[in-house]
Amino acid sequence: MPLTLAAEFLMLAALWGASFLFARLAVADFGPLPTAAMRCAIGAAMLLPVVVVRGQVAELRRHGWVAGWIGVLNAGIPFVLFTFAVQYIDTGVTSLLNATVPLFGAMVAWVWLKDRPNGSRVLGLALGFSGMALLALRTGMGSASGWALAAGLLGCFCYALAGSATRVHLTGVPAMVTAAASLVGATLVLAIPAWWLAPAHWPSASSWLAVLGLGVLCTGLAYALFFRIIDRIGPARALTVTYIVPVFAVTYGALFLGERLTSWMLGAGALVLIGTALSSGFVGLRGRARQPS
Template sequence: MSESKKFSVYLMATLPIVFWGVSFAAAKVALEEADPLLLLFLRFAISLPLLLALAWRGGEAALPTKKQALVLIFMGFMGFYFHLGIQTMAMRTSGSGMANWQMAASPAAAALMSAIFLKERMSRTGLLGALCAFLGVTVVLGLGTKGAKGISIYNFGDFLITVSMLNWAAFMVVTRWLFRDGGYPPLFTIFWEVFFAALMCAPTLALLRVDVGAAARFGAPTWEALLVLGLLCSGLAYAFWYRAAAAIPVPRLMVFQFLQPLVGVVAGYFVIGERFTPWLILGGAMIVSGVYAANSHK
C-alpha cells in the first residue's frame, strides 16, 4: 500500500471514530423527546439518501442478488437493527462515559475473533501499540476531566452496551470476511444493510404502537441530534469505516476505536462543561501513539 493510499485509508478509519465519539451524547439529547425505536428508525431514514448518493457516485449502486439479499438482511439485523437498537435503549440509563469505556474493549474482542476465524494476527509491535492505547483510554476516562462522576454502578443499560460491544466485534469480523469474498463492495453493502434495518423497524413500530406522529412535535435540539446521528454517525461514518474495513485487517482497524473515548471526553467538555486535566494530554498522547504503533508495520 502506497503512503498516499495508506493516509487515505487511515483517515477513513479515524473520521468515523470522531463521529461515533459524540453519538452517545447525541442519542441522550434525542431520547429526551423521542422513543428509542422511533429514534432508531429516523436515524436510518435520514442516512439512507446520503448512503445511496455515495453508492451511486462510487459505482456501487445495484440491486442485490437473492443470495446477497439474505446475507445483507442478516447483517442489517446484526449490525444495525440489533446493535444500534440496544445501544439506543441503553442510553436511557447508561452514561456516555461508561458506554465509551466499554466500546473501547471491542478491539480486543475483535482481534481474538479475527485470529480464530480469519487467521488475521497482529505483530508484537501491534500488540504493544494496542496495550498502550488501552492504558491511554484508562487514563483519559479515569483522570482526564474534573467534575466527572466516574464509572457508575453497573446497571441494565450498561449490560446492553456490553452485549453491543461483543456483537460489534463479531459483526466486524463477518464484515471483513464479506469484503474478502469480493462480492460485497463497501458502499453497496452498507446501503442495503441500513435499508433492511429500516424495514425491520417498521413492523416493530406498529407492533409496539409507537406514536410515530410524535416526530412532528420534536423541538430543534432533538432534530439537530437526529441529523448528527443520521448524516454523520450512520451515514458518513459507516461509509468511511467500511471503506477502511475493506483495506485493513480487523485487529489493526479496530485499534482505531481506542480513539473514541478520547473524542467522547472532549465532546463532554463542549456539551456539559467538563474541565480538562493534564492527564488528558498524557492519556491522549498514549492513545494516539498506540494507534500509530499498531498500524505502522506492514
C-alpha cells in the first residue's frame, strides 16, 4: 500500500474512532436524538457541495429519494442507537460492537441476497457471535448497560440491512451521491423529534465542540475520505478500516475518559474481530489441496 494511502487509511480509522469519544461528550447535554440529528445535518451540509462540484446533481435528483430512505437505516437510526449506548458502556466496548457490522452484513446477505457463506465465513459468524455473547455476559443484559449493548448491536444490524439495500437498489450510483442523500434523508426524519427533544438548557461549549467534531470530522470529512479510498482500492479493502477503528477508540477512551481495558474485553474483542475478518472474507482458511486421481 502506498505511503499516502496508508496515511489516509489510518486517518480515517482515527476519525471514526474519535466519533465514540465525541458522542460521549455531546450526549450529556444534547441527548441521543438531537446529537444524531445534528451530526447528520452537518455531514450533509459538507457533502452536498462536493456532489455539486462533481457535477452529480442529476444523479442526486434521480436516486435521492431511495438513498434518503436507506440513509435512515444507514445513518439516522444507528447514530441515535450508538449515541444512546455510549452513555452506559465504555467507548471501547461500543467501538467493538461497531466492528461487527461486516459480521451482520454477511448474515443479512446470506438470508436476503442468498449469498451463502463458505466454511471459513460460517466459522467467522460463530466466533463473532461468541465474542458478542461474552461481552453481553460481562455487561449484564438486564441492566442499563445491557440495554446499551443491545442498542449498539441493533445499530450494527441496521447498517447491515442498509448495505444489502444499497446493493439491491443503488448499484451503479456514485458513492458520494449515496452518502450525501443518505445523510439528507436521515436529517429530515430526525429533525422534528430532535427539535421536540432539544435540551431545555443551553449546552456547554465542550458539548458544542463535540457535536461539531462529530459532524465535521467524523462524518463529513470521514465520509469524503472513505469514498476517496474506495475509488483507489475498492469497497472490500476499504472496509477493512473497521478492524482498526477500535484501537483508536480504546486509546481515546483511556486517555481522555479514564476507561480501563480488561482482559475480558480483550478476549471478547479478539473473538469479535477475528470472526468479523473471517465472515467478511477478509481472511479465509485454506483447505487441503485435492490430490489428482
